[in-house]
Structures are given as C-alpha cells and as structure tokens.
Amino acid sequence: MTAANLDRKLLDAFTSGKLDHSGEAALAEQVARLLPTHWMLPNSAAAALSKLTKHLDGPAALEAWLDGHPGRPRxxxxxxxxxxxxxxxxxxxxxxxxxxxxxxxxxxxxxxxxxxxxxxxxxxxxxxxxxxxxxxxxxxxxxxxxxxxxxxxxxxxxxxxxxxxxxxxxxxxxxxxxxxxxxxxxxxxxxxxx
Structure with missing residues (x-):
C-alpha cells in the first residue's frame, strides 16, 4: 500500500475469495485509514475503494465489514x-x-x-x-x-x-x-x- 492507496494484491485476493484472515485484517486496516479522506484520494485509490464497496454490496455493507475487524476499522x-x-x-x-x-x-x-x-x-x-x-x-x-x-x-x-x-x-x-x-x-x- 502506498500512502494513499490500497494494496492491490490484497484487494484482488479478497474480491476473488482467496484472502486469509490476516490479509483481510490488513485490508480492513488500510480501508479504515483511507475512508476518512475519500474526497481527496487519487483516482487509483478511489477506484480500489469503489471496487471493494461494490464487491461488498454497498456502503452499509462496507461499514458492516469494517465493524467486524477490531481496532481502527471498527x-x-x-x-x-x-x-x-x-x-x-x-x-x-x-x-x-x-x-x-x-x-x-x-x-x-x-x-x-x-x-x-x-x-x-x-x-x-x-x-x-x-x-x-x-x-x-x-x-x-x-x-x-x-x-x-x-x-x-x-x-x-x-x-x-x-x-x-x-x-x-x-x-x-x-x-x-x-x-x-x-x-x-x-x-x-x-x-x-x-
């Protein structure tokens, strides 16, 4: 992950159902750090966040997914x-x-x-x-x-x-x-x- 992006390998593994629990926790942590700056993200980060949100079936589902991970995501x-x-x-x-x-x-x-x-x-x-x-x-x-x-x-x-x-x-x-x-x-x- 760059300062303002999601780790593409984690995202792709998650959306294809191949990410393990620790990888999913790392992805949730990244999302939790990016989401509050969604309005100023570079296009690549905004697209990655959008891909994840669509995969999870919308913003409410994204929040529910984050809530399932302790710490900053919750x-x-x-x-x-x-x-x-x-x-x-x-x-x-x-x-x-x-x-x-x-x-x-x-x-x-x-x-x-x-x-x-x-x-x-x-x-x-x-x-x-x-x-x-x-x-x-x-x-x-x-x-x-x-x-x-x-x-x-x-x-x-x-x-x-x-x-x-x-x-x-x-x-x-x-x-x-x-x-x-x-x-x-x-x-x-x-x-x-x-």
Missing part, C-alpha cells in the same frame, strides 16, 4: 454511522429549529465548543459530521471518540424535542442510543495498539 465503521445520521438530520427543519432553541436556552455543551458553528443553520450538523470525519484521518482516536460521544450526547438531548414536530424521527432515541452503545464499546487501547 472505530471508523461506528463513527460513520454517526456521520450518516448527522448528514441525514442536518436539513430537517424541525431539527434545525429544535437545535437552535436548545442552544439558545442552554448554550453549547463544553465539549462541542469550538466545533459547532456560531449560528444554527442546516449546515450545523453537517459541519460537525465533516469535522468528525476529518479527525478520523489525522487526530488521535481519543479525540475522535470524545467528539463523537459529545455529539451523541447532544443528539440524545435533542431527540425528545423532535417527537412532536417531526413524527418521522420518533425512532431517533433508539438509533442514537445504539450509536452511543457501539461507540462506548470501542476500545481506545485496542485502536491505539494498531
């Missing part, structure tokens, strides 16, 4: 669930309104100060998702987990405010609780050792 998979949720919520009017009201009432949670945009807009949660994704690429795992868990705390406080104005989000409490559980189970020691 952290990346679980963090991307949060990122996807933030992106999904960011343009919903009820979410933006409830978040603005909550911030006006109690201010920003201390762990999120400096990460949340000053004004609450449809970009606020999307911006937070981008920051978490960027941190996955170049910050210590402790920082990533701290920001991710602080973001989950914010969403857990926000979810009850959304039940009435947006009934489509009635299951948000459960979804956020599952994300919190999965992130909390992520072992920093295990990740740092990789």
């Amino acid at each position: 952290l990346v998979a679980r963090t991307y669930r949060l990122i996807r949720l933030l992106d999904r919520l960011s343009n919903r009017r009820a979410v933006v309104t409830a978040l603005a009201e909550m911030r006006a009432e109690s201010g920003d949670p201390p762990p999120l100060r400096g990460y949340l945009m000053p004004a609450t807009t449809a970009e606020t949660l999307a911006s937070l998702a981008q920051q978490i994704e960027s941190m996955l690429a170049d910050r210590p795992v402790e920082d990533v987990l701290q920001l991710a868990l602080a973001t989950v705390d914010l969403l857990q406080r926000l979810a009850p405010r959304l039940r009435e104005p947006d009934p489509d989000l009635s299951g948000l409490d459960d979804e956020v609780a599952e994300i919190r559980r999965s992130l909390a189970e992520t072992s920093i020691q295990e990740i740092a050792g990789r």
